[in-house]
Amino acid sequence: MQSLNLLGLMAQASGDHRGAVKMFAKAIASDEVNAACYYNAGNSYQALGNRAKASAHFSKALALGMDEKAVTFILQSPIISRYVARIAGKSPLPVTNAELFGTESVIPLANDLFLRCAMEAMTLPSVRLEALLGYARAELLRLAGEQDEDNGEIDNNVVAFACALARQCFINEYVYVQAEAESGLANTLRDRLLQDLASGTAITPLALAVVAAYFPLHTMPMAEALLDRDWPAAVAGLLQVQLREPLEEAGERTAIATLAPIKNSVSLQVMRQYEENPYPRWTINPLNAFAADQARGRTLPTADRQAVLDILIAGCGTGLHAVQIAQVYPNARLLAVDVSLASLAYARRKTRELGLRNIEYAQADILELGTIGRTFDSIESIGVLHHLAEPTAGWRVLVSLLRPGGGMRIGLYSDLARHVIAEARAHIAARGYRATAGDIRRCRQDIIREAEHWKMLIDANDFYSMSGCRDLLFNVMEHRFTIPEIAAFLNDNDLSFLAFEPFDDPTVIEKFHKQFPGAADEANLDQWHRFEADHPETFWGMYVFMVGKNAH
Numbered sequence: 001m002q003s004l005n006l007l008g009l010m011a012q013a014s015g016d017h018r019g020a021v022k023m024f025a026k027a028i029a030s031d032e033v034n035a036a037c038y039y040n041a042g043n044s045y046q047a048l049g050n051r052a053k054a055s056a057h058f059s060k061a062l063a064l065g066m067d068e069k070a071v072t073f074i075l076q077s078p079i080i081s082r083y084v085a086r087i088a089g090k091s092p093l094p095v096t097n098a099e100l101f102g103t104e105s106v107i108p109l110a111n112d113l114f115l116r117c118a119m120e121a122m123t124l125p126s127v128r129l130e131a132l133l134g135y136a137r138a139e140l141l142r143l144a145g146e147q148d149e150d151n152g153e154i155d156n157n158v159v160a161f162a163c164a165l166a167r168q169c170f171i172n173e174y175v176y177v178q179a180e181a182e183s184g185l186a187n188t189l190r191d192r193l194l195q196d197l198a199s200g201t202a203i204t205p206l207a208l209a210v211v212a213a214y215f216p217l218h219t220m221p222m223a224e225a226l227l228d229r230d231w232p233a234a235v236a237g238l239l240q241v242q243l244r245e246p247l248e249e250a251g252e253r254t255a256i257a258t259l260a261p262i263k264n265s266v267s268l269q270v271m272r273q274y275e276e277n278p279y280p281r282w283t284i285n286p287l288n289a290f291a292a293d294q295a296r297g298r299t300l301p302t303a304d305r306q307a308v309l310d311i312l313i314a315g316c317g318t319g320l321h322a323v324q325i326a327q328v329y330p331n332a333r334l335l336a337v338d339v340s341l342a343s344l345a346y347a348r349r350k351t352r353e354l355g356l357r358n359i360e361y362a363q364a365d366i367l368e369l370g371t372i373g374r375t376f377d378s379i380e381s382i383g384v385l386h387h388l389a390e391p392t393a394g395w396r397v398l399v400s401l402l403r404p405g406g407g408m409r410i411g412l413y414s415d416l417a418r419h420v421i422a423e424a425r426a427h428i429a430a431r432g433y434r435a436t437a438g439d440i441r442r443c444r445q446d447i448i449r450e451a452e453h454w455k456m457l458i459d460a461n462d463f464y465s466m467s468g469c470r471d472l473l474f475n476v477m478e479h480r481f482t483i484p485e486i487a488a489f490l491n492d493n494d495l496s497f498l499a500f501e502p503f504d505d506p507t508v509i510e511k512f513h514k515q516f517p518g519a520a521d522e523a524n525l526d527q528w529h530r531f532e533a534d535h536p537e538t539f540w541g542m543y544v545f546m547v548g549k550n551a552h
């Protein structure tokens, strides 16, 4: 596969795109889950002017999990780097749309199919790209206003670009900053659209897409009437994500049972946060990544995967975690609970779309799960317990539901690693920012202005969506742990520490072994505590670890 891909790249470099797509097709035939081959093929199809195939290949590459590489590739494009340089050249002052886009408006951007596919697929964690897309949105708003006046025709590509940008804004939950005058124009355009909708007057695809880049369509009165009209394919895709899917989720809510009540006052506040901003709003289908891992022999052996287990996912959020586990253990019976109905509805819709049938979703507070009369072979709770008023009280409830000999996978914030978060939360409190969309946007701009100081935040994916930012910086309740505190809990509750989750950075384990030559023991929490003191960034993501319940 590698040599076929290389031959394709050589043909591409020499301008032979026909030869290149043949080579990439052969490379894909020998490795169907290789994102790079799809991306490379997409570039050659784009050069050949075959837009449909280019988009299909780019979308597949993104679906296979290109992650941060997607942003790197987007920023490498000469057109995009030119715009980014123009913005940087005037920073900290804003550029005008005319200075940035000249007479071409957004047409060169609209021709970048990879950018378009990426905007439809995932959040794009880059301050530079965000600034550019913010300006592009304002430019589209200007175009939509002009079109209104002179009834002019708009290039189909520009409409498709506007739809993709509206999808991006929906995915990041409208986290981009907007100037006051811009908000005023967006309000006017929306009000006009609502009138036209009510009176049955024609609505242009551009106007609809631009409104959807500022406001989620499903929140607008009578929005469902949009579904009765004929639209081009790009608008239909936009309506799917901003209208049909949220409507399906509203239907899912009524099908979710309440298994244990939510009475605790902190649980109620946390519930409200995740009701307003379900997290994470995942868009990339994890089953593709699973298929890729399986093809590379990185999943559990097939026999181990056949186990018939009862698994509890405590604090399942929007279901990504449950879906991943359900895929690993197709014969397992999963119960996935959360306090947030909006999160559970998102989870149920996605689970149904992916065709998984072994997950039962229910609303419950972990603190009350002791009353449900069920026990489990395995319990997973990642990034949840530290949001409880008393994390150890919830953790003890989970231990009581675990069968002897069972395993538990837990994720908790590290106090040492999250110093920057503590500092950011103090900054937020000092400035009086509240967890509203407007304040979160303003707070993000403070952080972006001092990007050097807040590098850890700027580099975090969560910084680039409203729910992510709220989860990262504005959580109503956040506890942070130390390794000795975790060790004490395990000791008091008859649990054995088994291992930390494999680290993304392979040098962590190398460094750990170097620190304790000849005596390193990866199951020794005392050693890990000493290691973390010297490498405080190790658990920036979280402590994620497996423990076992001792069988007596």
Ligand SMILES: C[S@@+](CC[C@H](N)C(=O)[O-])C[C@H]1O[C@@H](n2cnc3c(N)ncnc32)[C@H](O)[C@@H]1O
Binding pocket: 267, 270, 271, 274, 279, 280, 314, 315, 316, 317, 318, 319, 320, 321, 337, 338, 339, 340, 343, 364, 365, 366, 367, 381, 382, 383, 384, 387, 388, 394, 471
């Ligand atoms: C940061 S999200 C993590 C979601 C999921 N575990 C994941 O890793 O994607 C935290 C989730 O915990 C849920 N949660 C917080 N307190 C809870 C409680 N007392 N009982 C059940 N769920 C809770 C929240 O509603 C939210 O969906």
